[in-house]
Amino acid sequence: MKFVDEAYIDIAAGDGGNGCVSFRHEKYKEFGGPDGGDGGRGGHVFAVADPNLNTLVDYRFSRRHEAQRGEHGKGSDMFGAAGKDVTLRMPVGTIITDAETGEVLFELLSPGETITIAKGGDGGFGNLRFKSAINRAPRQKTPGFPGERRNLKLELKVLADVGLLGMPNAGKSTFIAAVSNARPKIADYPFTTLHPNLGVVRVGPEQSFVIADIPGLIEGASEGAGLGHQFLRHLQRTRLLLHIVDVSPFDENVDPVEQAKAIVEELRKYDAELYGKPRWLVLNKLDMVPEEDRAKLVKDFVKRFKWKGPVFEISALTREGCEPLIKTIFQHVHAEQMAQNTPEEVDPRFLPHEDVDMQNDPRFAPSDDE
Structure with missing residues (x-):
């Protein structure tokens, strides 16, 4: 349809x-x-x-x-x-x-x-x-x-708790298919996503949140280039944005840091309120990087990107690192929902989850390079 x-x-x-x-x-x-x-x-x-x-x-x-x-x-x-x-x-x-x-x-x-x-x-x-x-x-x-x-x-404007940002072919569709019930089109070429996809992520019994994937953004999207600008409105009601970055692009001339900066700039041009939403950095496709080189690559990316927020390292294809990420997302969405509503109005999906402690989670601690 x-x-x-x-x-x-x-x-x-x-x-x-x-x-x-x-x-x-x-x-x-x-x-x-x-x-x-x-x-x-x-x-x-x-x-x-x-x-x-x-x-x-x-x-x-x-x-x-x-x-x-x-x-x-x-x-x-x-x-x-x-x-x-x-x-x-x-x-x-x-x-x-x-x-x-x-x-x-x-x-x-x-x-x-x-x-x-x-x-x-x-x-x-x-x-x-x-x-x-x-x-x-x-x-x-x-x-x-x-x-x-x-x-x-x-x-x-679709109602989702979490929205995915990223360049075409960053692995957003693979990620949403790995963690939710959504089954978007996945292929080895850009712009496979032509319309928003919604998926329900199950964390536990009667514990879930909704995640939204929109077509990939390119530089100039806020002025109408590409497809993603038509669907940025669907991220305006989310509580959290996941900025998914391909750290191992096939083209050696492509710099992931510059691509990530371009996405952030397009977000700022499109809507200041959307730009100000909580945003986490998710470095994807680490399965394409040798294990001994991963720590150096991630550290170098964060330093050049001048990122001060949470950083998660995953492989959507092998699902490595996905489970800790979705549990932490659920904890954040639950906290946001609790802060905005009285106890009687809290959505039953957001009951406390004991496996994640955001205050003591090292991913939320400032890096030494900041």
Whole structure:
């Protein structure tokens, strides 16, 4: 299925039905009085966050969504029926914006969350409503109110705890396939990832976090070069970024340090808030480096990159170093979630894990070269 993370739609709630002017006509009832009923309410338009959807492709081909109008009132005190509602199912993480003003109207952040994006018009009053001691035979009625109409922009920002950054062919797809249930396309050429991939990483019973992989970035991505700039928005809701670097590129003329600096610079140009998110350095493909040379290579990379944050050494292909990394990630995400919510609101996935101690973990200690 083609990944679509942006769409425009037109919605219209149903108009209310008109009220009715009618009088009771029965044998031996010469002055039966008014019996015109009210019009029915127009149908609403709802949006529901469906966790089984991960794209807005349905709304790329179906742009107009209109609810049914309410029925008109009738005689014999019969009120019109309400119009049928329309429910639009959208992926979790969808932002609904007014296409004309740019105002953000709603965000679907929780599975099953339901919001009213267009309210149906109320039905008009029939002449039964205007009956009084003074006016015994009213002939007034009111028309139904129009339903809300809107032009909307739908934008999907996937909800993930951890996002992956890196150049094309850095091994991001191999990493997410190694640690999660995601099965992205993996090949020996760049730009194999053409759309974001989400994977659930299981740390223990009922303990997990969600990781997102986007197409690789290249220099100039913030100005539109390559594919990754189209999907950087999907990293804006993450709690942590993993900067994955290929320390053993096939091309000897490629400098991994310069590539890593280019990624950081593109991140800074794109969004200052995204640039300020916690970011860890993950040196990948160490299985391609002789064991006796690894420590020197890592030390030299960190020194030239002037990196002061956590550093992890892994091989996504052989899964070496992946397990300690995901346990440490889980501990960090758990701490972030605990800090932002009260104990009653904490996601059950983030129960404490005893195997990781971030304060005493040597990977989080400043290096001697800093």
